[in-house]
Amino acid sequence: MMQIRGWLAVVRKELTIYFGTPIFYITGFFFLLLAGYFFYTNVVYYSIISFQAAQQASNPQIAAQLNPLQMVFRPLFAILAIILLFLVPFITMRLLAEEKRSGTAELLFTYPLTDWAVIAGKFGAALLLYLILLAFTVSYPLVLGQIIRLDWGALGAGYLGLVLLGAACLSLGLFASSLTENQIVAGVVAFALLLLFWIIGWVQELGAGDLGRIFQSLSLMEHFENFTKGVIDTRDLVYCLSFIYFFLFLTKRQLESRRWRA
């Protein structure tokens, strides 16, 4: 009970700092600017194609592709995922690095909070911030849904994918922040690791055999793609949740080791 209160205390503190400084407003502004731009261009493209298809109704190939999930939201989700790659390091880099640099780690870790309460608090705050940003983009299907019919189930799967992908990236970012007291270093490490987990599946295309298949199944992009198709696969769920737990666990180990070193 007491640890839950401690966890909530950390969440509230982090959110106060996020909302009290420009971090949230700047990342939010650019995230929504880019998301809005891509949504708009996708919709415009979709309407041009459907206009053309209506004129030459005899072309069944184009007609089969004409559904808003395929042409508007799948590309949008893919773009949002790439924006995440750039956004997450900015959200997570200060979480633990700044505490160490400013010396407040000495306060935080001498308060009667377990390491888990601190980690879950910081992770929870970053995730909430991300969910708020993501919630703004829900207005896109809501608006589009007024005009055309949408497959809400498939859209829901896509959003679940974005939430899980975001959480996975944030857990990795938090871990990177625990490694150093320099925010820039934390940001660069987070970005590099995320990029690695993004593209690690590409080796499969080089014909790398079994090893390639292992790499591919480690790839974030690989597992995310199923969600954007509207498919919720247990394998992808298990992958994302293990990814999150793994990096939060590494963060905890990293914090523990601080007690024994210096």
Add this chain to the structure above:
Amino acid sequence: MQTMIEAQDLTKYYGPQLAVSRLDFEVAAGEIVGFLGPNGAGKTTTLKILAGFLAPSAGTARINGYDCVTDSLAVRRSLGYVPENVAIYPDLTVTQFLRFAARAKGVSAKAETGEVDRVVGACGLEEVRGKLAAALSKGFRQRLGLAQALINQPPLLIMDEPTIGLDPSQIVEIRQLIKNLEGDHTVMLSSHILPEVSQLCHRVIIINRGQIVASDTPENLSRQLGHGSRVLLTVAGPDEQVRAALAAVSGVNRALGQGEGKYLVEADSGVELRPQLARVVVERGWQLLELKSQEFTLEEVFINLVTEEES
């Protein structure tokens, strides 16, 4: 009397470097203890171990009966810690910061506001409550550091150099704040400012190169380790003759002229020189303007101890 801090064989290595070596000490509940030593002596390391921030490489430390490593949470519940160079969250206001501290320390939601008000009052932070911590002056930051430590009334307070970097009037204020804690809290504070320690503390532990070199009350330390007794005289008379006459008194080891008719006379400890010195001056027909015995300051004791260690 109940023991608040109990350190046994406390040892800490940073990599191959020995920072603290086999420290043994106890602090009773209610005591104010000064932890004294030159920079790099191991003060901060020891305090960090006691506060549960670092784990010792060997040995044990118990706070309020709980082990600092195995019962870390219970230890952290019993203490308030003021780190060196006061750590504060610059992006939180004073009230936000203290509310966070209260929640983190498990103060109930009902008692939270009252507890924050209490420490704000005790530390004189009323006028800056709504300000961002980043905008506070050094003196207020130090008070804020103390305020967060006082939240939830911990029986033990550990302060690392609480007055460092403050101006003289701020130092007096902080010292008064600490003095006010006497009775309700056990306080362990580190410092290298000796007058501060001798004014505040019941007992002083002097540490050098990771080892305890002395532990006693400030008065006892200056008496025992002062290497003899000293008398200060002010005499109106011919300079060189006065100095020679004082040096000739039996039992005097040394007589030093300090200018403007002041002389410092040193003897072995326990020898009472004042009557003889007064007689000599008066017999010669000089005027005795001042005569007083002078105690060794903690500063001199400290330098003696530290240099003895090194030689």
